[in-house]
Amino acid sequence: MLELQNLSKYFGGVRAVDSLSLKIEPGQIFGLIGPNGSGKSTTVNLITGLLGVTNGSIRLSGEEITRLPTHVRLSSGIARTFQNIRLFGQLTVWQNLWVAENSRAQRERTSFLARWLGGESGARARITKALEFSGLSHKANELAANLAFGEQRRLELARAMAAEPKLLLLDEPAAGMNAEEIGALDERIRQIRDSGITVLLIEHHMELIMAIADRIAVLNFGQKIAEGTPAEVQANPAVREAYLGTAETSTRGTA
Amino acid sequence: MTAVDLAQNTLDGLMVGASYALLAVGFTLIFGVMRRLNLAYGPTIMAGVYLGTAAFISLGAPTLVVLVVVIIGAALVGLYVERLCFRPFGEGARAASMVASFALWMQLEEAATHLLPQHMNPFPPLLATQPLEIGPLLLRADHLVMLAATLLIAGAVTYLLARTKLGLAIRAVIDQPRAAAIVGIHVERVMMLTFVLASAIGGVAGFLIAATDGQVTHMIGMWATTKGLVAMMLGGLGSVKGAIAGGLLLGILEAHAQWFLGPQVRDMVAWGLLFVLLAFWPGGLMGAKALDRTMAVGRRV
Structure with missing residues (x-):
């Protein structure tokens, strides 16, 4: 459905997304997680064309869309929601x-x-x-x-x-929601997937993403550090380090 | 000074204000979608009017043909301004667009004086009838046409924005350009269409103004930019209803100022008002948070 190949986005010297390759199969709920600033939203902006790509390519159903303007890309079957509602x-x-x-x-x-x-x-x-x-x-x-x-x-x-998209990008849809609303959202995303739409889900709410994602990729500093089923990702030492490591630094910072 | 004088001034001001209102509607549409000021708006209108009057002088074109030439001319020049001053620069380079539009202003004035070197040029009058008498009040028929045209166009623009898909797309672009692209709107094309539409509306205003004067100079460009700008600011940036109210109010204020203080004060009223508005009341009539103008624009139109 969606294929990213060596996708990169640099802002000056900052590598917001660094040689990211992903393959999302049709009918999946694909989770994209990572600490703050790891490049998740930038990735979504690259896929939708709101940001220009520095390097690499984006393919939708085998079709090269890397350089298409946003409105054309969107009408070829991508839709999204924004982290801060627009x-x-x-x-x-x-x-x-x-x-x-x-x-x-x-x-x-x-x-x-x-x-x-x-x-x-x-x-x-x-x-x-x-x-x-x-x-x-x-x-x-x-x-x-x-x-x-x-x-x-x-x-x-x-x-x-x-x-009526083929691919739906959800950028932190659960942000600011209470438990009950998240339950309803979980149900709704499953319904969307079952209706045949592929979903790319960015989310900080681990419980939600671990429950509904078929596959998860983890980003840290713009690079993919792990990919697999929710269980595989949770067991991955690099992922634990990325999250715990961040926590440790911030503890030191406040001490 | 009598009540009749006051009423007559108000009536005259309302009629002239109608043309200001049209100018302000065009101005505010461009500002709404671009979020940038188009200083070349008046000169765009001037260019259209000059093309019309050139057709009148050299070919003896009838009034209706002149109107069509003015509207199409203004729309095409508007497209030219959009391509040169706005399309190449993003929203991040507002100053670049504004300065570029100033440069085009100079260019268009220069071109106009080459087209028609005389300072003053004749323009076909709209209606050469005697003024109508309504009791003690006098009313020029062509002024009445101006008011009617303004109300008609304002109504059409309001309908467009409220009811048609194109209008909704324009408002979506004003509101959230990025989300508009996301739902599949060709944002640049909507901007271009709005720009051309606004320039054409300006063309109608320019035609009506030149026709009621029966003559035209290239100063109409600067005149249209300043009057349109003040009327727009008075009504509130980005609001169509505000633009109409602001235009009519400016016309009435000027008419009274001219009556009480003399004709030389007339234009000073507009300039003084612009200063006061910018300094103390940037939100204008349709009241908005003074400093958050972009937000204000988003909520209105």
């Missing part, structure tokens, strides 16, 4: 999803003006369904900026799903 706050909940429907229309290659000025008959039904799935039907005409935090997260997920 909804269109001044649009209503319904309008947020309607705008996202464009991504699909683009894949169908209708002309630019037709895409923007015309309404699509199927869109309404799909949006209604997406709202039901997210439990936001009663808030359809509310401004996105006025939603509660948990609702905003659900809407952002629904907006990503509205593009």
